[in-house]
Amino acid sequence: HALNATGYRDTLRAERSPEAETRLENLEELIHAAEDYTHADSAPTLEGFLDGVALIADIDELKDEGSRVTMMTLHSAKGLEFPAVFMTGMEEGVFPHARSMSDEEEVEEERRLCYVGVTRARERLHLSYALHRRIHG
Incomplete structure (x- = not known):
């Protein structure tokens, strides 16, 4: 896991504070x-995982605390703002998704979602893409 590879798990354990715990x-x-x-879904995707998991107990009760990272779908970000927003996968075939490319209405919906993401940032917006992407790797 990334927690072990980065040493973050050990850092949190060494901190010995209620917040770190x-x-x-x-x-x-x-x-x-x-x-x-990943074990329950025959074709797991990050989007599917994020759609199904509750990362935030109540999105309406988010506190603006600088030490937190909130990961969410663009759909769940509607109406919210953050000091910094990071949007990943900004390459053709991922965003917009390859399945949407043949349907103009779906492309328009993805454009609207992109607009939602871009306009959530109050101070900083970071867009990232991969030059080469390994699927399922």
């Missing part, structure tokens, strides 16, 4: 949810 518990829960999803 809560972060570690949340990360462990996220890992277990991802493992359960």
